[in-house]
Amino acid sequence: MHREAAIRPYRETDWPAVWPVLRATFEAGDTYAFAPDSTEAEIHRAWVELPAATCVACAADGRIAGTYYLKANQPGLGSHVCNCGYVVAPAAQGQGIATAMCEHSQQEAVAMGFRAMQFNLVASSNERAVRLWKHLGFAVVGTLPRAFRHQRLGFVDALVMFKELAT
Amino acid sequence: MHREAAIRPYRETDWPAVWPVLRATFEAGDTYAFAPDSTEAEIHRAWVELPAATCVACAADGRIAGTYYLKANQPGLGSHVCNCGYVVAPAAQGQGIATAMCEHSQQEAVAMGFRAMQFNLVASSNERAVRLWKHLGFAVVGTLPRAFRHQRLGFVDALVMFKELAT
Numbered sequence: 608m609h610r611e612a613a614i615r616p617y618r619e620t621d622w623p624a625v626w627p628v629l630r631a632t633f634e635a636g637d638t639y640a641f642a643p644d645s646t647e648a649e650i651h652r653a654w655v656e657l658p659a660a661t662c663v664a665c666a667a668d669g670r671i672a673g674t675y676y677l678k679a680n681q682p683g684l685g686s687h688v689c690n691c692g693y694v695v696a697p698a699a700q701g702q703g704i705a706t707a708m709c710e711h712s713q714q715e716a717v718a719m720g721f722r723a724m725q726f727n728l729v730a731s732s733n734e735r736a737v738r739l740w741k742h743l744g745f746a747v748v749g750t751l752p753r754a755f756r757h758q759r760l761g762f763v764d765a766l767v768m769f770k771e772l773a774t
Numbered sequence: 775m776h777r778e779a780a781i782r783p784y785r786e787t788d789w790p791a792v793w794p795v796l797r798a799t800f801e802a803g804d805t806y807a808f809a810p811d812s813t814e815a816e817i818h819r820a821w822v823e824l825p826a827a828t829c830v831a832c833a834a835d836g837r838i839a840g841t842y843y844l845k846a847n848q849p850g851l852g853s854h855v856c857n858c859g860y861v862v863a864p865a866a867q868g869q870g871i872a873t874a875m876c877e878h879s880q881q882e883a884v885a886m887g888f889r890a891m892q893f894n895l896v897a898s899s900n901e902r903a904v905r906l907w908k909h910l911g912f913a914v915v916g917t918l919p920r921a922f923r924h925q926r927l928g929f930v931d932a933l934v935m936f937k938e939l940a941t
Contacts, residue, residue: 642850653849682820683809684923685895685932725918727894728852749916749934751892756851765852767916767934 614711617661624671628696636758672699675708680725689721723771730755731764745770781878784828791838795863803925839866842875847892856888890938897922898931912937
């Protein structure tokens with residue numbers, strides 16, 4: 608399935624298609640920490656301007672099926688560990704897009720010199736994501752008590768997930 | 775001992791005394807992720823401009839004995855958890871300054887509405903700090919494999935430490 612998704616670097620002309628996907632995801636308030644009422648400028652900064660790289664996954668018809676960012680998780684002496692975030696368009700769920708993006712991001716990370724990848728705040732209620740990251744080789748290395756304020760469930764634990772990359 | 779240290783909000787006139795303390799700490803490359811060759815402007819931004827609050831501990835003679843920052847650890851739905859960093863001046867070590875600053879920061883955090891405090895990257899080799907944070911009620915909630923590039927020891931594990939604050 609996901610072999611049909613072509614993943615390439617983000618271009619600024621992608622934004623009109625990327626922003627609605629990000630907005631819908633963050634408005635739900637069940638996966639990412641970004642405030643549900645974040646402005647377009649705030650999200651553009653966080654997803655495109657601050658990261659070291661941003662990519663998009665394109666469906667066979669050319670439409671945006673997903674997007675991810677990649678950046679160092681810490682400065683200086685922690686900068687060999689990267690952090691990524693992935694969002695799949697609602698219409699493209701269940702097609703392996705997240706898997707394809709995560710695998711692509713790991714290859715990019717290694718090419719950029721990163722030695723490991725860390726997810727800082729995976730809502731424990733997001734069972735599908737936790738299961739997928741585990742399947743892709745990530746381990747739960749920490750549990751943060753009530754660290755995620757889920758918009759429907761209230762305070763839920765957040766997981767720290769980590770994978771050392773083959774370099 | 776530490777009752778002699780007066781803790782107050784940072785003022786810009788403190789910088790000439792604060793910067794050498796921060797620089798000496800970060801140059802050692804054994805506790806904080808900031809690159810050992812970070813510039814004064816980079817550290818001013820990270821310690822003073824970006825955080826929600828910065829404080830200093832003053833010795834009886836008025837000299838800077840230590841400093842800390844306090845900020846939200848994540849945006850939006852993770853912004854009820856704060857993050858702090860503490861640095862004690864070499865000449866003021868062993869006088870309870872870190873304890874006094876940590877206790878002060880917890881009170882400040884509660885006053886600002888935070889519900890918990892998280893340290894993201896405590897070098898496991900920094901045994902004195904780990905022992906102190908545990909003594910002050912923090913738990914090790916995660917271990918990040920080889921996530922800290924210690925300038926003498928090479929890659930060492932980093933700990934995630936967490937404390938829920940009485941609100």
